[in-house]
Amino acid sequence: MVNFSAPSASERRFMPPAVAVSSVAFALHPPVDANVADPRSGDVISTWGEYAGREGARVEHATTLWLPLVRRTRPPFDDLWALPGGPIPWDEDLYHTAARTLHESVLRSPGYLEQLFTFGATTRSATAQRLVTIAYWGLYGELDLAVDPTTEPSRDVASDVATAGKNAVTEFSEALVASADANIAWFSIDRLPELAFDHADIIDYAVWRLRQRTEYSMVAHRFLSEEFTLAQMRRVHEAILGEQIDPANFRRDVLAQGQLVDTGRVEEGTPHRPARLYRFKEQPEHV
Amino acid sequence: MVNFSAPSASERRFMPPAVAVSSVAFALHPPVDANVADPRSGDVISTWGEYAGREGARVEHATTLWLPLVRRTRPPFDDLWALPGGPIPWDEDLYHTAARTLHESVLRSPGYLEQLFTFGATTRSATAQRLVTIAYWGLYGELDLAVDPTTEPSRDVASDVATAGKNAVTEFSEALVASADANIAWFSIDRLPELAFDHADIIDYAVWRLRQRTEYSMVAHRFLSEEFTLAQMRRVHEAILGEQIDPANFRRDVLAQGQLVDTGRVEEGTPHRPARLYRFKEQPEHV
DNA sequence: GAAATAGTGTCTTTGAGACATTATTTG
DNA sequence: CAAATAATGTCTCAAAGACACTATTTC
Known part of the structure; x- marks a missing residue:
């Protein structure tokens, strides 16, 4: 050898x-x-x-x-x-x-x-x-x-x-x-x-x-579980970008992308109004 | 060895x-x-x-x-x-x-x-x-x-x-x-x-x-000579992107970037109104 | 009802596409 | 003046920031 x-x-x-x-x-x-x-x-x-x-x-x-x-x-x-x-x-x-x-x-x-x-x-x-x-x-x-x-x-x-x-x-x-x-x-x-x-x-x-x-694609959802609230997804973006994001605008923009699916379920055990749970649409495999 | x-x-x-x-x-x-x-x-x-x-x-x-x-x-x-x-x-x-x-x-x-x-x-x-x-x-x-x-x-x-x-x-x-x-x-x-x-x-x-x-930075000028007209620069973009670009909008957008300097000179020998010659601002070295 | 967060609607600013108009040169 | 291209100005639409307002839950 x-x-x-x-x-x-x-x-x-x-x-x-x-x-x-x-x-x-x-x-x-x-x-x-x-x-x-x-x-x-x-x-x-x-x-x-x-x-x-x-x-x-x-x-x-x-x-x-x-x-x-x-x-x-x-x-x-x-x-x-x-x-x-x-x-x-x-x-x-x-x-x-x-x-x-x-x-x-x-x-x-x-x-x-x-x-x-x-x-x-x-x-x-x-x-x-x-x-x-x-x-x-x-x-x-x-x-x-x-x-x-x-x-x-x-x-x-x-x-x-x-x-x-x-x-x-x-x-x-x-x-x-x-x-x-x-x-x-x-x-x-x-x-x-x-x-x-x-x-x-x-x-x-x-x-x-x-x-x-994070800014021009949709990878951040991969930090989350299968189902997640928009607030959880927004906090991921905030952690990555290091700055706060307007919840209303974030909701509007991310839903307009058409990549999220409303599961119909809501989170449980909150001391306030529960948020809807979303999941991500299936994506083609990465290279 | x-x-x-x-x-x-x-x-x-x-x-x-x-x-x-x-x-x-x-x-x-x-x-x-x-x-x-x-x-x-x-x-x-x-x-x-x-x-x-x-x-x-x-x-x-x-x-x-x-x-x-x-x-x-x-x-x-x-x-x-x-x-x-x-x-x-x-x-x-x-x-x-x-x-x-x-x-x-x-x-x-x-x-x-x-x-x-x-x-x-x-x-x-x-x-x-x-x-x-x-x-x-x-x-x-x-x-x-x-x-x-x-x-x-x-x-x-x-x-x-x-x-x-x-x-x-x-x-x-x-x-x-x-x-x-x-x-x-x-x-x-x-x-x-x-x-x-x-x-x-x-x-x-x-x-x-x-x-x-080409779309979100200014590399296309590197195809050109030291001094160039906006029309020449536009044709480079068109060759790269494979589609036509509105001359007026191209002018507005590229000048708004603030990377071009008007040399004060104009091209010569044209059978029509001569275009101004621009050059690129100095850039930091690439890695 | 108070507190807390979810979710909606709207006003405004900005940037870009479409395109009409004016300007300057040669022949 | 005609032809050709440079250069400017304006209208419109779409995306995004700011922010007021409504909805739903627990305690």
Whole structure:
């Protein structure tokens, strides 16, 4: 077999670049059993279930977005946080690699995933093999976060991946991190830790793109459950855009799009007039 | 040195994917000395200078866009046309690889170049090594096309590139094609030949993205010379969008953007009232 | 009925498409 | 003056921001 490990300096320049995928996966809040970083100190403090219960935080009033990060356990950037991801197996499509590595870290599959940009500057990591990263951005909706955490990864190629990863890509450990790990935690995008590589730039760009998409398309509903009120949908837009929206105009505009269907049902248990529940029209599959 | 050539089937699955760049480079018309394909038959017939002289074609009345292609001279897809591009040298940024390989094929540098999408489906080329292509799209303006064709490639790494390319990427010959070659020709986007790999899809996506950009930003001026009339600029928009635009409304909208500066001069030699000449305000550099 | 939020209606501003009209040049 | 295109002005319609007002529920 070809030997890729420990290339000498003179060999390195003839090696093709290593290719990996990294994902910025947004959610309105972490899964209940996930580790979270304290929005104030930045330290990983407890699971979201405990934290949210203690602080009285509610999805209803979500005002920021969260994303999962993985702590590196080897150089370079040892001990810093990085985006979930990993190398590309030789027989796996890019989209699928992004989805699979996210699942391996978060133990859940995102409801939406789209290619963001390919980062390949030679200055990204001066210490080792040239690294090209194809970045994806995705969304975890309420239903995605609720998926049973005991679910196994869907593909049966775990050994292939580990082998290819260990041999071909020396800088990436994300795919190799064990499940349900203290080295995986969720952070508010308003309070991110120091990040490995140029992952801070990748996250900035992903946030910008999410805002773009929110303004001229209908992706925001993917944060919500199957059925939702217009007020819930409006709060998602407000969290993404970071500003308040007029409820009446939001209603008029979003209904004029013709993408929402009135289920005929209404929410229950409110201390006031209950709102109608809507659902989204079926969409063609993404590419 | 590590041996990448002629991998066996069992070795291939452990090799990292080959990484290459391909570019879709639009222009209002080919350079005068470039080979062109007949818009009717699709055969390469002559240089643009001869063709345009014979047919009386004029930039003023451009109604379609053109792009350069390279004929492959080896399997797979031997003899089909493909996008200009090549493998990524270990020490070169992605953007620069796209710009350099374009220059090597077209002997000119585009005035604008932007990343499009990364194509990495495993089905793109079933016959050989896994190939990930980072596609760029770019624009050649009038000034870019006029550059002296004797200009040398700007970087002094030709031997590096050839070596890395021959060893690491078995499917790509674009970077190795000699200059001013019968295997390089320009095609109207309305009459493209049969294309290698999935390059037809890449071109479709690039055209779509160019139209998007044209509608909500100001890239179209990059097709023009330093100074230009509003009518010339309008014809560029019409060629890109494929439909006519009201001259009065176009004037109002484009001037309201505040990106154009009246030079105070007017065009000369017209058989009617001469139009004012405008130029573009300085823009921050692209990334 | 008070409180709270859902939901409706309307006034106004803005931007863009359609198109009539005036201006300036050559021959 | 005729022909051709540049440049300006105006009418209309549609989308969106601001905001007043009505409706329905719990307590």
